[in-house]
Amino acid sequence: MTTSPATPPPLLQVRGLHHAYGPTAVLQDIDLDLPAGRIAALVGPSGCGKTTLLHLCAGLLALQQGRIARPEAAVAVMFQQPRLLPWMATLDNIALGLRAQGVPRAQRRERARAAALALGLPEASLAQYPAELSGGMQSRAALARALVLEPALLLMDEPFSALDVGLRGQLHQLLLARQAQSGMAVLLITHDLMEAVRLADEVLVLAAAPGRIIARYRPPGEARARGEALVHRCAAQLLQHPEVRAAFGLPEQDAPDAAGTPPDEEGGGAWLQAPRCAAPRASHGC
Numbered sequence: 209m210t211t212s213p214a215t216p217p218p219l220l221q222v223r224g225l226h227h228a229y230g231p232t233a234v235l236q237d238i239d240l241d242l243p244a245g246r247i248a249a250l251v252g253p254s255g256c257g258k259t260t261l262l263h264l265c266a267g268l269l270a271l272q273q274g275r276i277a278r279p280e281a282a283v284a285v286m287f288q289q290p291r292l293l294p295w296m297a298t299l300d301n302i303a304l305g306l307r308a309q310g311v312p313r314a315q316r317r318e319r320a321r322a323a324a325l326a327l328g329l330p331e332a333s334l335a336q337y338p339a340e341l342s343g344g345m346q347s348r349a350a351l352a353r354a355l356v357l358e359p360a361l362l363l364m365d366e367p368f369s370a371l372d373v374g375l376r377g378q379l380h381q382l383l384l385a386r387q388a389q390s391g392m393a394v395l396l397i398t399h400d401l402m403e404a405v406r407l408a409d410e411v412l413v414l415a416a417a418p419g420r421i422i423a424r425y426r427p428p429g430e431a432r433a434r435g436e437a438l439v440h441r442c443a444a445q446l447l448q449h450p451e452v453r454a455a456f457g458l459p460e461q462d463a464p465d466a467a468g469t470p471p472d473e474e475g476g477g478a479w480l481q482a483p484r485c486a487a488p489r490a491s492h493g494c
């Protein structure tokens with residue numbers, strides 16, 4: 209996220225990041241600033257290096273080239289799969305990180321219970337084992353396990369991708385409410401452009417081979433106030449650019465669609481870094 213005089217200093221800062229698996233470059237020249245209280249969404253096609261970047265930010269992968277500055281403590285990670293421990297009851301799973309922090313048993317169970325109930329987990333589910341929970345309940349438990357740590361920085365790797373649209377919407381709202389209340393910074397990895405536009409203060413578009421940021425976009429207004437129509441318009445605004453379309457493997461769009469939507473319809477968001485024009489056209493503003 210690009211800083212301006214009005215934005216606080218970054219909590220997570222990435223500079224000149226390169227990463228390769230063997231001879232294959234996966235990430236190239238990644239710069240990113242994420243201040244406290246902001247959500248940045250990193251969106252891109254499958255295989256473009258999103259998870260690699262998140263793992264580097266989480267310290268789960270060794271840095272090869274570049275610099276990452278992040279808080280020493282108070283970083284939580286939520287993975288694509290809930291990754292609950294099957295031999296532990298839900299409440300104990302949620303309290304796991306607090307146990308690692310040395311929080312006394314009664315206190316951690318109380319905090320875990322409060323986090324679970326706030327995310328809509330029924331009281332009865334707290335004594336159940338993960339295999340007894342639905343997929344949606346497991347996702348809530350995984351989110352509770354991350355949020356109960358009261359992280360300053362939450363790193364999320366496609367945490368909602370396996371959920372149905374209704375449940376995903378509920379968890380989006382719960383995340384936004386908690387984020388507004390706590391002021392944590394969130395780096396969200398997703399391949400879903402609509403999800404990125406719905407949740408983020410800044411959307412970073414990654415293209416593949418090697419993974420590099422080709423556009424930075426700020427959707428208008430507060431995330432919690434964005435309705436479906438606005439989200440669609442912003443996603444359409446992003447997808448007007450040939451380079452963004454190419455990153456997602458979409459063909460170039462050179463005429464109004466069948467519904468008659470003009471190709472230059474604006475979503476009202478701001479380009480912080482506009483994509484280069486692969487095929488310059490006046491309507492792209494390039």
Ligand SMILES: Nc1ncnc2c1ncn2[C@@H]1O[C@H](COP(=O)(O)OP(=O)(O)OP(=O)(O)O)[C@@H](O)[C@H]1O
Nearest residue numbers: 229230234252253254255256257258259260261399
């Ligand atoms: N441990 C590894 N060893 C070798 N190559 C890897 C390794 N992990 C990932 N890759 C490769 O690096 C590239 C980026 O992978 P990564 O998982 O970061 O992408 P992604 O954007 O998160 O993909 P997806 O959206 O499908 O999860 C892919 O080509 C992948 O095959």
